[in-house]
Amino acid sequence: MNKNKSFRAFCRALSLYDHFLLSCHVSPEADSIGSLLAMDSLLRRLGKKTTVICEDPFPQRLEACLSSKRWKMLNELQKPQSYFQALITTDCPTLERIGKVRDIITPDTVIFNIDHHISNQFFGHFNFVRPKASACGEVVFEIFKRMRMTIHKEEAKNLYIAIMTDTGSFKYSNTTVSCHRVAAELISLGIDVDKINDAFYSTYSLSRIHLYSRLLSRVKTTPSGKIAWVGMKRSDLSHSGATYEDAEGFIDFLKYLKEVKVAFFMSEMKPDRQVKVSFRAKGNYDVNKIATYFHGGGHLKASGCVLRGTLHQAEKAILNCLHQQFRLG
Ligand SMILES: [Mn+2]
Structure with missing residues (x-):
């Protein structure tokens, strides 16, 4: 496929419509959000009418970084619902990913x-996938570049946050020369990287630290140290006053262990006897395969699934699967 031609068709089609729904x-x-808000801004600068809708609320720490509330939750949409000529999705591999927004x-x-x-x-009828x-x-x-649009500071901030977070602050294997160049250009537009970092990462509550200290004291590894894991009980949350959102990111601590190749974090869910599991891998261990075995999925180095049963049963099943797949002791 001739990519230039397809991009021209994409742009030509964008110019045809007046009212866009973005999700x-x-x-x-x-x-997903940074990309969406930058696209929203681009379209409004082109004189389009836009509505930004998401089924779920945005993460709090991200909302704190954003200057204008240009988006609505699906349930805030006024009835009778508007008719949208066009829909833009960002960071969605399938249309199902926008959830109930499909209904409008x-x-x-x-x-x-x-x-x-x-x-x-x-x-999509028009796809720009890279x-x-x-x-x-x-x-x-x-x-922006191909449409020869200058990038305004707020747009630069949204795009920088998008790239910074998806690359784990330029640490993950998807970090490339190109993304550093893009980031450099965005920084040159005057965004405050230090402020963005603080707003995004220096956000722990004391409850979160207390939760982490409970979890850190219970980290387990196999004798070789190549597999590390921990299980979070619902009582860990009530005792520390923390939330499920606070537990996100804890799995990174397991990856920091020097010998670890595969790490998993198990979390007891609200409906009883369900355990949500996240996997992370270092090196050539495909944890998407493990998650898929348990009817979940994700990426090669980061994936997840939900298991029925207790934390103890989930732990046994996962360790068994990891031993069989990777022969990690
Ligand atoms: Mn992404």
């Missing part, structure tokens, strides 16, 4: 799909 995926994170589009809605997932299903891009934010940056 990120359910449980949205900074890449019609068969006539023209879909623009902007993404960087290798698994993208090209579900699997080599570190983040969807990098794809949106390319749209």
Whole structure:
């Protein structure tokens, strides 16, 4: 496929419509949201009417970084619902990822799909998908460039946050020369990197630290140290006053262990006897395979699934599977 031609068609189609619905995926994170808000801004600068809707609320620490509240939750949408000529999705490999927002589009809605997932299903009438891009934010940056639009400071901030978070602050294996160049250009537009970092990362509550100290004291490893894991009980949350959102990111501590190749974090869920599991890998261990075995999925080095049963049963089943797949002692 001639990519230039397809991009021209993408732009030409964008110019045809006046009112756009923009949506990120359910449980949205900074890449999806930053990309979405930058696209929203681009369209408004082109004189379009836009509505930004998401099924789920944005993470609090991200909301703290954003200057204007340009988005609505699905349940805040006024009835009778507006008719949208076109839909833009960011960071969604499938249309299902926008969740119930699908209910407010019609068969006539023209879909623009902007993404960087290798698994993208090209579900849009127009697709701009760049699997080599570190983040969807990098794809949106390319749209600005190719449309010869200057990037305003707020847009730069949104795109920077998107790339920073999806690359784990330029640490993960998707970190490339190109994403550093894009980040450098965004910084040159005057964004305050230090302030963004503090607003985004220096956000722990004391409850979160207390939760972490409980979990850190219970980290287990196999004799070789190559597998590390911990299980979080619901009582860990009530005793520390923390929330499920506070537990996100704890799994990184397990990855910091020198010998670890595969780490998993188990969390007892609200409906009893369900355990949510996250996996992380270092080196050539495909944890997407492990998650898929348990009917979940994700990426090679980061994946997740939900198991029925107790924490103890989940631990046994996962260790068994890891031993069989990778022969890690
Ligand atoms: Mn992404």
